[in-house]
Structures are given as structure tokens and as C-alpha cells.
Amino acid sequence: MDSVLNPYTPNAGASPDIIVGRDDQTKAFEVLLRRLSRGRTHQSMIVTGLRGVGKTVLLNEFGEIARGERWEVLELEASKHDDTRFRQTMASLFKAALLRLSPRAKWTDHARRAAAVVTSFAVSVDQQGTWSLAWDVAPEDGFADHNDLSLDLTDVLVAIGELAKERERGVAILIDEVQFLSTRQLEALIQAVHKTVQRKLPVTFVGAGLPQIAKLAGDAKSYAERLFQFPKIDSLDEAEASEALREPAAAEGVQFEEEAVQLAVEITKGYPYFIQELGYQVWEIADQSPITQLDVETAREGYEAKLDASFFRVRLDRATPLQTAYMRAMAELGPDAQKAADVARIMGRESSQLGPTRAELIDMGLLYTPEHGYAAFTVPDFDKFMLRAVPTLTVPEVRKRKKT
Missing domain, CATH: 3.40.50.300 (P-loop containing nucleotide triphosphate hydrolases)
Known part of the structure; x- marks a missing residue:
């Protein structure tokens, strides 16, 4: 495939060739x-x-x-x-x-x-x-x-x-x-x-x-x-994700086999940025049209490595050791929104000790609060990245702040 003709745009704020589902x-x-x-x-x-x-x-x-x-x-x-x-x-x-x-x-x-x-x-x-x-x-x-x-x-x-x-x-x-x-x-x-x-x-x-x-x-x-x-936009459904993957390639005369599309949608979960990143990586390794399931599977390692090195890593690099430990503890609990008390328990601390850290992560845009007392990551699959990037939970010493 010609890299110059690669139609996918995994860049912050870059408009894809085709906007789907909006x-x-x-x-x-x-x-x-x-x-x-x-x-x-x-x-x-x-x-x-x-x-x-x-x-x-x-x-x-x-x-x-x-x-x-x-x-x-x-x-x-x-x-x-x-x-x-x-x-x-x-x-x-x-x-x-x-x-x-x-x-x-x-x-x-x-x-x-x-x-x-x-x-x-x-x-x-x-x-x-x-x-x-x-x-x-x-x-x-x-x-x-x-x-x-x-x-x-x-x-x-x-x-x-x-x-x-x-x-x-x-x-x-x-x-x-x-x-x-x-x-x-x-x-x-x-x-x-x-x-x-x-x-x-x-x-x-x-x-x-x-x-x-x-x-x-x-x-x-x-x-x-x-x-x-306050319209909320989210991941694309299966049909929309398929269109977001197929149509840019089709404009360049390249087709996807159905099994390749299904695997790509499964990997990306319909998340728009992930679709662009995976599409880009698949285009770079495919030899010819149609793009096959094997092409997608082969591109998967490069796709995950790219996300880890840029999309996810830039967020982790901004965090202090205590903030990193907090997110690592959240990841251990799973991808859903987590209760502050449960995160504190994983870290062996009290919620009151970690309240300022949680607030800092929200202020940085790394977490958000879907409901009172809970926090979730602002990007999907960040929990999986944290488990890969920080294999062991290490909690720095924290002190309970005195009331004044």
C-alpha cells in the first residue's frame, strides 16, 4: 500500500476523511x-x-x-x-x-x-x-x-x-x-x-x-x-464503526474482507480514535486489496504499541508517583467507574488521605466523576494500559491532612 494515500488520521482533532455517526x-x-x-x-x-x-x-x-x-x-x-x-x-x-x-x-x-x-x-x-x-x-x-x-x-x-x-x-x-x-x-x-x-x-x-x-x-x-x-457522543455502533473503517479505504480503491472488518470493530470497540489508529496501521502493513483478517491481526501489535507509546503514555507521564498509584489501583478494580473508598482500600489508605489526589487527577482531565463518590478514566482501555505499564502497585507514603 502507498503510505501517501493512507486515508486514516490518528491525530488529535484531525478530521477523518469521512465523519460517521454524528x-x-x-x-x-x-x-x-x-x-x-x-x-x-x-x-x-x-x-x-x-x-x-x-x-x-x-x-x-x-x-x-x-x-x-x-x-x-x-x-x-x-x-x-x-x-x-x-x-x-x-x-x-x-x-x-x-x-x-x-x-x-x-x-x-x-x-x-x-x-x-x-x-x-x-x-x-x-x-x-x-x-x-x-x-x-x-x-x-x-x-x-x-x-x-x-x-x-x-x-x-x-x-x-x-x-x-x-x-x-x-x-x-x-x-x-x-x-x-x-x-x-x-x-x-x-x-x-x-x-x-x-x-x-x-x-x-x-x-x-x-x-x-x-x-x-x-x-x-x-x-x-x-x-x-448537552448531547453526549460515544463510541460508534457496529454499523457505524464498519463504515468508518471501510469508506476511507474504498475512496482509495481498497476493500476490506468482512472478517477483517469484524475483527477491527472488535479490537477498537467502535472507539473513533482507535479506529483511525488501527486503520492506519493496517494500511501500512497490507500488501494489497482486499485487506484480510490476517492483515488486521498482524497490525494489532503495532497498533497497541503506538497507543501505549503516545495516546496513553502522555497521560501517565504527567502524573506524580501518588497519582500514578491511584490510577493503578483504579485499574486493578476494572474499567468501570470506581468508588473512592474502594480505591483507597486497594491502596491501604483512607479516602480522606487520597481525596486531594483524586481531585488533582480530575482537575488534570485524567479522571471524571460520572456520579457522586465515583471516578472513571477519561479514555477507554486506560485500565489495561495501567496494568501493562505499571505491573506492581507501589503506594508512596501519604499523610492525612490536618483540618484547619
């Missing part, structure tokens, strides 16, 4: 945009799922759909920045969106006001002027200068939304890794979008993140469950 989500997004464009309200979306199920790919697809509808798209991958850095990033994105919505030479009153509000938002970051948007637009007094992120962001989104409405356009804010936003930042986004809904403006915030996002959004604002849909 029609419901893309149709829902199209409805969202078209209703907002007609001056009607509709729930925005926050897509949830484990690592590697295609959340970023889906968010990128949403961006293409929005641009096709002539919407301005602001794209951001959230990280653990303080509010100042978050404001700077958002101010830069708002400035760029405004100039695309309306070139400066054609500014109307709505455009001038929106620009002034964006300046106010930027000035409030650093009133000494060591950071600026690098344009000579005076701030709008009384707007986006409250020194309150929620109020300031609301003023900006309303002003940008009014300009977009005048231009018969829309603004879609697409944020990946939403779980890394601080509570204050998430609260501000939710409150700002809520105001644009009340004003019936063509603005939406669509996010993607780990499964705990629905709870985090609800904790940030109680009305979030009514403001957003």
Missing part, C-alpha cells in the same frame, strides 16, 4: 443557526464525551457549517488561564470578528459602538496600557468597564450581536476543552449568552468537553440546563 449533532447545530438567523431563540450546545470520541472533530465541523451560513466563527481551546489572559484572548477574537463583520471603512453606528465596547473590554484588562488591541478606538464609558467579567462579557456579546443582526449575519463562539475554563469564566459565558437569547440576537456559544461539563455548567448558573443542550 448526523444528529450536525443537524441540531444547523437548526440552531437557522433559528437564530430568523430571530428565534434556540438552545446552544455543549457536546460531552470521553477523550478521542471526536468532540474536536465535531466542533471543527460546526465551524465549517457556520462559515457556510456566513456566520463569524470565534474558535478557542480553553486552558487554565487567569481572567486577565482570558479577557485578552477574547478581546482579540472579538476585534477580528468585528472587522470581518464590518470593515472599518464601512462602519455604521452599531459597528462604531461595538468597537468602542470591545475597547472598553480590553482596557479593563490593563488600564496602564502595557497591553492593548492596537487600534485607535476610544472606549465606551459605562459599558464593559464594570470590572466584573460576567457584566463586561455580556456588554460585548450584546454589542457584537446587534452588529451581526444589522449585517444579517451571526456569531458562533466555539470553545473546546470547556472543562478547563474557570468557574468565573464559564459563568460569564453562560450569563452573556443568556442575555443575547433574551434580546433574540444571532449569537451562540457551543462548547465541547469531558462528561462533567453538564454539572459544571449547572453549578455555574442554575438556568444552564435550560439554556443549553
Whole structure:
């Protein structure tokens, strides 16, 4: 097989040649945009799922759909920045969106006001002027200068939304890794979008993140469950997984024998990233079409080695010895969500001693909490990897933290 023609894309966020099993989500997004464009309200979306199920790919697809509808798209991958850095990033994105919505030479009153509000938002970051948007637009007094992120962001989104409405356009804010936003930042986004809904403006915030996002959004604002849909994406079913494997190869004139497809689906369990990785490895070792069951079986060792060396290993390498021991103890209990007390028992410790470690792993995005008192890995088969990578459970000494 020609490696240049390999149609599989086992890369973070890389869109496969064919997106399978996400029609419901893309149709829902199209409805969202078209209703907002007609001056009607509709729930925005926050897509949830484990690592590697295609959340970023889906968010990128949403961006293409929005641009096709002539919407301005602001794209951001959230990280653990303080509010100042978050404001700077958002101010830069708002400035760029405004100039695309309306070139400066054609500014109307709505455009001038929106620009002034964006300046106010930027000035409030650093009133000494060591950071600026690098344009000579005076701030709008009384707007986006409250020194309150929620109020300031609301003023900006309303002003940008009014300009977009005048231009018969829309603004879609697409944020990946939403779980890394601080509570204050998430609260501000939710409150700002809520105001644009009340004003019936063509603005939406669509996010993607780990499964705990629905709870985090609800904790940030109680009305979030009514403001957003929270579609969950998961592994593909057997038919979808088969299509995701077959169709990219077929586009290059290569076929799979049925037994080869069945084995590949069994190995990957329909997990989108695993399908791309296994497909890539199979393509590299196969000599000709059709690809056989033996080809898939032969590629399996390389597939597992690649996952261990990259997809899984980068997560383990970020962990401290105590965090590693905690995950190793979870793996010993199996692939399902595990109760904190059971993990502590395996480690010969008390839950109170290990609570901070568990919280750190959740904060790092290595674990999530499907229900109170339980934690699970954010990627499938991580338990098996932990058993391979850390053959023996070794628990560093931990001390019970004193109450103050």
C-alpha cells in the first residue's frame, strides 16, 4: 500500500476523511443557526464525551457549517488561564470578528459602538496600557468597564450581536476543552449568552468537553440546563464503526474482507480514535486489496504499541508517583467507574488521605466523576494500559491532612 494515500488520521482533532455517526449533532447545530438567523431563540450546545470520541472533530465541523451560513466563527481551546489572559484572548477574537463583520471603512453606528465596547473590554484588562488591541478606538464609558467579567462579557456579546443582526449575519463562539475554563469564566459565558437569547440576537456559544461539563455548567448558573443542550457522543455502533473503517479505504480503491472488518470493530470497540489508529496501521502493513483478517491481526501489535507509546503514555507521564498509584489501583478494580473508598482500600489508605489526589487527577482531565463518590478514566482501555505499564502497585507514603 502507498503510505501517501493512507486515508486514516490518528491525530488529535484531525478530521477523518469521512465523519460517521454524528448526523444528529450536525443537524441540531444547523437548526440552531437557522433559528437564530430568523430571530428565534434556540438552545446552544455543549457536546460531552470521553477523550478521542471526536468532540474536536465535531466542533471543527460546526465551524465549517457556520462559515457556510456566513456566520463569524470565534474558535478557542480553553486552558487554565487567569481572567486577565482570558479577557485578552477574547478581546482579540472579538476585534477580528468585528472587522470581518464590518470593515472599518464601512462602519455604521452599531459597528462604531461595538468597537468602542470591545475597547472598553480590553482596557479593563490593563488600564496602564502595557497591553492593548492596537487600534485607535476610544472606549465606551459605562459599558464593559464594570470590572466584573460576567457584566463586561455580556456588554460585548450584546454589542457584537446587534452588529451581526444589522449585517444579517451571526456569531458562533466555539470553545473546546470547556472543562478547563474557570468557574468565573464559564459563568460569564453562560450569563452573556443568556442575555443575547433574551434580546433574540444571532449569537451562540457551543462548547465541547469531558462528561462533567453538564454539572459544571449547572453549578455555574442554575438556568444552564435550560439554556443549553448537552448531547453526549460515544463510541460508534457496529454499523457505524464498519463504515468508518471501510469508506476511507474504498475512496482509495481498497476493500476490506468482512472478517477483517469484524475483527477491527472488535479490537477498537467502535472507539473513533482507535479506529483511525488501527486503520492506519493496517494500511501500512497490507500488501494489497482486499485487506484480510490476517492483515488486521498482524497490525494489532503495532497498533497497541503506538497507543501505549503516545495516546496513553502522555497521560501517565504527567502524573506524580501518588497519582500514578491511584490510577493503578483504579485499574486493578476494572474499567468501570470506581468508588473512592474502594480505591483507597486497594491502596491501604483512607479516602480522606487520597481525596486531594483524586481531585488533582480530575482537575488534570485524567479522571471524571460520572456520579457522586465515583471516578472513571477519561479514555477507554486506560485500565489495561495501567496494568501493562505499571505491573506492581507501589503506594508512596501519604499523610492525612490536618483540618484547619
